[in-house]
Amino acid sequence: MPVTDAADASARGTRGTPDAADQAPPSPAYGPSAAALARQDPELAGVLDAERRRQAEGLQLVAAENFASPAVLAALASPLADKYAEGYPGARHHGGCEAADEAERIAAARARALFGAGHANVQPHSGSSAVLAAYAALLRPGDAVLALGLRHGGHLTHGSPANLSGRCFDFTAYRTDPETGLIDYAQVRELAREIRPRALVCGSISYPRHPDYAAFREIADEVGALLIVDAAHPIGLVAGGSAPSPVPYADVVCATTHKVLRGPRGGMLLCGAELAERMDRAVFPFTQSGAQMHTVAAKAVAFGEAATADFSEYTGRVVMNARALAGGLAERGVGIVTGGTDTHLIVADPAPLGVDGRAARARLAAAGIVLDSCALPYGDGRRGLRLGAAAVTTQGMGPPEMAAVAELCAAALLHGPHPDAAARLRGRVRELASAFPRFAGTVAGE
Numbered sequence: 001m002p003v004t005d006a007a008d009a010s011a012r013g014t015r016g017t018p019d020a021a022d023q024a025p026p027s028p029a030y031g032p033s034a035a036a037l038a039r040q041d042p043e044l045a046g047v048l049d050a051e052r053r054r055q056a057e058g059l060q061l062v063a064a065e066n067f068a069s070p071a072v073l074a075a076l077a078s079p080l081a082d083k084y085a086e087g088y089p090g091a092r093h094h095g096g097c098e099a100a101d102e103a104e105r106i107a108a109a110r111a112r113a114l115f116g117a118g119h120a121n122v123q124p125h126s127g128s129s130a131v132l133a134a135y136a137a138l139l140r141p142g143d144a145v146l147a148l149g150l151r152h153g154g155h156l157t158h159g160s161p162a163n164l165s166g167r168c169f170d171f172t173a174y175r176t177d178p179e180t181g182l183i184d185y186a187q188v189r190e191l192a193r194e195i196r197p198r199a200l201v202c203g204s205i206s207y208p209r210h211p212d213y214a215a216f217r218e219i220a221d222e223v224g225a226l227l228i229v230d231a232a233h234p235i236g237l238v239a240g241g242s243a244p245s246p247v248p249y250a251d252v253v254c255a256t257t258h259k260v261l262r263g264p265r266g267g268m269l270l271c272g273a274e275l276a277e278r279m280d281r282a283v284f285p286f287t288q289s290g291a292q293m294h295t296v297a298a299k300a301v302a303f304g305e306a307a308t309a310d311f312s313e314y315t316g317r318v319v320m321n322a323r324a325l326a327g328g329l330a331e332r333g334v335g336i337v338t339g340g341t342d343t344h345l346i347v348a349d350p351a352p353l354g355v356d357g358r359a360a361r362a363r364l365a366a367a368g369i370v371l372d373s374c375a376l377p378y379g380d381g382r383r384g385l386r387l388g389a390a391a392v393t394t395q396g397m398g399p400p401e402m403a404a405v406a407e408l409c410a411a412a413l414l415h416g417p418h419p420d421a422a423a424r425l426r427g428r429v430r431e432l433a434s435a436f437p438r439f440a441g442t443v444a445g446e
Contacts, residue, residue, distance in 0.1 A: 033077060056438060057430045058368035059405060063233070063345040063388030064205075066262045067395070067438045068298070069305060075298035076264055086290040088280060100293045107300035111268060114239050114303050115247050119276035122299050123283050123291035124267030127232040127256035131157040132164060134252045134269060135199075137282035138226050141168045143198035146191055146225070148183070149173030151375045153204035153347075155230060172197070176207070176377050181338035183207070185215050192223045202246070203230025203254075206374045206386045208322075208341035210234070213249040226251045232267075234343055236260025236390070239306040240315025243343060252279065260318060260344050260390045262311075263302025264295045314393065318344045321389040324399040328406025334413070337376065337384065345388040349376060353413045357383030363416025367425035368433070369409060395436035404432060 038045040055067075068076075080100060086093040089101035104122060111120035124130040139145070145165075148154035152175050156163040159171025172195050174188045192200060200223075202216045213229065220227040229246040235255035237243035246253050253270040257263040269279050284291070305311055319342070326346045330336045335349030350360040357373035364371060364385075374386040392401070408429055415421035 057433055058370055059408070059429055059433055060391040061369060061371040061387040061389075061405075063372065063386050063390070064256075064259050065388075066236075066259060066390045068258070068262055068264060068302070071305070072263055072298045072301045075301045076294050078294050078297060080297050081292075081294035083293045084290050085293050087284065094290075100296075103293060103297040103300060104291070107296050107303060110300055110303035110307065111270065114307055115235075115245065115253075115270055117247050117253070117270035118273040119271050119279065121269040121276075121279050121283050122257075122266075122296055123288070124269060125288060125292065125295075126265070127230070127254060127267045128155075128157050129283075129288060130254040130256075130267035130269050131155070131228075131230055133279065133282040133287045134228050134254050135165060135169065136286050137275070137278040138228070138252070139169060139198055142170060144170045144172065144195050145199045145201060146172050146174060146188070146195060146197040147201035148204050148207070149175050152176045152377045153207040153374075155203070155205050155232075158201055158203070158230070178378050181377060182209060183211065185212065185219070188216070189219050189222070192219050192225065196223050197225050199226040199228050201228045201230060202250075203228075203232065205233060206345065206347050208326075208343050208345050208347055209338055210244055210342045211246075213244060213246045217249040229253045230255075232256040233259060233345060236262065236306070237315050237319065237343060239303075240312040242312070242315035242319050251275065257299045257302060260315060261302060261306060262390070262394065263306075264298035266292070266295050266299055268299070317398065318389050318393045321393050321397065321399065321402050322346055324402035325387070325389055325406055328403050329409060332406060332410035334410065335384075344390045345386060347374060347376075348385040348387065349382070350385060350413050351382060353410070355413055355416075357385055360385055360413055360416075363422070364409060364412045366416055366419075366422040367408065367412040368429040369405075369412060392436070395433075395438060397436055401432065401436075408432070 080103060083100050084094045085097045085100040089104050107122040108120045111122055124133060145159065147158035150160055157165045159166045159173065172191055174191055175184060176182055177184045200216060200220045202211050202213065217227055227250050229250040231238065231246050231253050232255055234243045237260055238245045239261055247270055251271065252275060255268050257266045257268055271279050322341050322344050326336050326341050329348055333352050335352050337347035337349060350357065361371060361373045371385055371387040373383045376382050376384040408425060412425050
């Protein structure tokens with residue numbers, strides 16, 4: 001966004017001394033209120049400007065991240081940020097909730113229409129909050145639950161002893177096949193018959209293939225279990241028609257509203273009308289208090305964007321780019337778990353290039369390439385890399401750029417320990433990233 005004349009004058013007025021440039025407020029270029037922040041709190045404005053530059057000058061390959069649109073960001077910065085609204089539309093515990101009620105009604109209606117769900121709760125603060133609320137609605141402490149093992153791509157809320165889920169419920173893990181890396185449905189069925197779980201959880205944070213929701217539904221029905229789908233990662237692809245929908249098969253779908261969906265950081269629950277009241281009570285008042293109404297409004301904006309033909313085309317390009325990036329990495333000697341991807345994310349093993357996941361992530365970060373390390377299903381505790389194509393696709397990159405990204409990644413993995421090599425690679429990364437604004441259709445730096 002343009003800097004105001006007053007902010008320009010203030011910045012120019014600080015440049016009379018030799019070290020004034022270091023003390024001057026940064027050029028605010030990331031939102032309509034940035035100039036005011038730069039004047040009032042230049043220290044924090046500098047922190048935010050540094051993050052803006054980091055995002056603009058590097059390659060953002062974190063699979064769980066994306067760039068929200070200017071419209072979504074505007075809703076986040078709206079007056080609803082100041083509003084308490086405990087409860088639900090028409091039944092709030094605070095006065096003055098007319099606008100909050102309307103924003104939530106719009107968000108929930110758009111979510112129902114987008115995903116074909118009988119009910120949508122858009123209040124959860126995160127995907128984890130949504131999962132824990134689903135457990136609260138459907139389970140009792142000590143209930144048996146069957147979920148994907150953490151080393152095989154499961155989430156902390158899928159039974160980690162470090163998480164409330166692992167302390168409250170009796171989780172058993174199913175695994176992926178050691179040869180193919182794919183979910184072993186025969187083993188899922190065998191374990192379900194053995195432990196007779198109250199719930200079967202389908203979902204992961206680092207599984208690059210589409211789950212067979214019909215198979216999970218069949219197994220759940222055979223043993224009398226509820227089916228909870230954690231669709232935090234694929235839900236954006238589902239919205240755009242680039243991934244199968246879990247909604248027709250699941251008792252409840254838990255999801256995030258960022259990632260490929262490209263909304264604000266937050267969560268939601270989708271279910272049939274028969275579970276609506278239980279889900280709503282589990283969110284409020286059982287697991288969280290007031291909703292963040294500015295975030296709910298931003299979710300409504302994102303759902304509206306996701307209902308367009310442009311978004312559908314975008315999700316198709318995300319999958320195309322992820323496949324191109326996986327292929328480019330494989331050509332350069334990086335191992336690709338499951339041999340490829342159906343989604344926005346890739347799980348890679350850098351061991352063939354002589355580096356483990358944690359060291360690989362550090363080498364890539366030194367070159368300005370940001371991604372995650374993750375557990376690999378098998379291999380004596382080795383870690384791999386988890387990367388995604390959502391953010392770079394939002395920037396407008398395509399398969400030719402994915403080939404360049406793969407080349408840069410391989411070069412960083414091979415030569416990353418050498419500072420001079422890392423500096424040269426960082427320059428190339430900056431050149432590529434700077435050619436593509438954070439959100440296609442905006443000018444660089446917005």
